[in-house]
Amino acid sequence: MPDDLSWILNHLGEKRDADNNAVIPPIHQSAMFCFETVAEMRRQLGDELANPFYTRGNNPTVEVLRRKLAALEGAEDALVFSSGSGAIAAAVVDTVSQGDEVVCVAGAYGWTAKLLSKLLPRLGVAHRFVQGGQVADFAAAIGPHTRMIILESPSSLLFELQDVAGIALLARERGITTLCDNSYATPLIQRPIEMGVDLVAHSGTKYLNGHSDVVAGVLCGSAERIRSVFRGPFMTLGACISPHDAWLMIRGLRTLPIRLERTRASTRVILDFLGAHPAVAKLHAPPKPMCNGLFSMELKSDDIADIELFCDSLERFLMTCSWGGHESLVFPMCALSESENYVPGRDRPMGLIRVSIGLEEPDVLVADLEQALRKLV
Numbered sequence: 001m002p003d004d005l006s007w008i009l010n011h012l013g014e015k016r017d018a019d020n021n022a023v024i025p026p027i028h029q030s031a032m033f034c035f036e037t038v039a040e041m042r043r044q045l046g047d048e049l050a051n052p053f054y055t056r057g058n059n060p061t062v063e064v065l066r067r068k069l070a071a072l073e074g075a076e077d078a079l080v081f082s083s084g085s086g087a088i089a090a091a092v093v094d095t096v097s098q099g100d101e102v103v104c105v106a107g108a109y110g111w112t113a114k115l116l117s118k119l120l121p122r123l124g125v126a127h128r129f130v131q132g133g134q135v136a137d138f139a140a141a142i143g144p145h146t147r148m149i150i151l152e153s154p155s156s157l158l159f160e161l162q163d164v165a166g167i168a169l170l171a172r173e174r175g176i177t178t179l180c181d182n183s184y185a186t187p188l189i190q191r192p193i194e195m196g197v198d199l200v201a202h203s204g205t206k207y208l209n210g211h212s213d214v215v216a217g218v219l220c221g222s223a224e225r226i227r228s229v230f231r232g233p234f235m236t237l238g239a240c241i242s243p244h245d246a247w248l249m250i251r252g253l254r255t256l257p258i259r260l261e262r263t264r265a266s267t268r269v270i271l272d273f274l275g276a277h278p279a280v281a282k283l284h285a286p287p288k289p290m291c292n293g294l295f296s297m298e299l300k301s302d303d304i305a306d307i308e309l310f311c312d313s314l315e316r317f318l319m320t321c322s323w324g325g326h327e328s329l330v331f332p333m334c335a336l337s338e339s340e341n342y343v344p345g346r347d348r349p350m351g352l353i354r355v356s357i358g359l360e361e362p363d364v365l366v367a368d369l370e371q372a373l374r375k376l377v
């Protein structure tokens with residue numbers, strides 16, 4: 001059964017016999033790889049995506065990670081980038097040309113939205129954000145110049161879902177490339193390629209690595225699409241991952257299933273507690289089968305002073321951005337009000353507090369939330 005989950009995580013892509021039978025793949029911390037003969041060099045340079053020559057393109061440690069990520073997503077191939085934003089930008093730049101339009105779900109990750117609204121207009125590429133997640137919402141938004149549709153289901157602040165399979169089918173009929181940001185669900189919960197999506201992107205920084213010590217991005221797709229991205233933006237923009245970070249990510253990936261299992265179980269306990277608490281007005285989370293450890297909450301009081309009191313009182317939750325690591329976090333949106341990246345009106349509701357549940361004992365987290373909420377009533 002060579003493609004079951006534990007085979008992928010423990011064995012796939014690892015060449016132990018070529019590495020002194022090391023159980024753990026070595027970090028190939030080398031910028032380039034040399035050849036014995038001109039003929040061999042010529043042969044390998046014929047396919048730089050498959051052969052390590054220069055680490056911006058391919059590296060044996062990164063290659064192990066690529067094989068595992070492609071198999072997890074059910075894709076023919078994968079590329080690993082130095083960030084999730086780098087992966088998404090490379091996919092978009094490879095797909096569109098001057099005069100094209102990108103249709104993107106409203107509420108997509110902030111820097112995805114900014115790529116479309118700030119950078120692409122300078123290259124003559126238009127965009128449109130779509131409210132709603134139904135096929136009809138997207139059918140109404142696409143036009144003759146639509147070249148690409150970007151989905152993020154669930155989204156990572158309000159956890160809105162889109163009809164991924166339906167929209168992918170619509171796009172395929174019109175010759176439009178689809179990309180789905182699958183950072184939230186991970187391939188353990190949703191495999192967009194099996195739903196007809198062309199390209200799957202990840203912030204590897206979140207659940208895939210899961211230890212808050214690497215910033216990385218992933219792009220999965222058909223061999224043909226991945227080769228096109230590789231020859232184009234991947235090699236020219238050069239947002240490759242370092243061998244050391246790839247090695248850390250291989251290590252993080254080994255425990256993805258048990259990390260998510262623990263996180264999902266804890267999150268159910270915490271959502272039940274918060275849902276019943278008189279100081280909590282509203283919870284935003286995906287439906288249970290898709291719910292991992294990231295959700296948002298709104299307090300009954302929308303007074304910023306109360307949000308600050310609650311967040312400042314937490315002792316076990318760290319206050320910062322990002323999510324998907326072993327440690328629990330809160331991110332109050334009201335902290336963004338003076339950020340240079342904050343766009344009033346377009347941006348998120350100020351009363352929202354985003355919570356990422358880590359691997360701590362759930363009753364420790366509940367007790368911490370309890371004592372912080374008690375200050376409000």
Ligand SMILES: *Cc1c(COP(=O)(O)O)cnc(C)c1O
Nearest residue numbers: 083084085109156183203205216
């Ligand atoms: C963090 C994030 C990204 C960007 O990933 P980086 O690794 O931070 O560049 C993209 N999409 C989603 C949903 C994210 O949460």
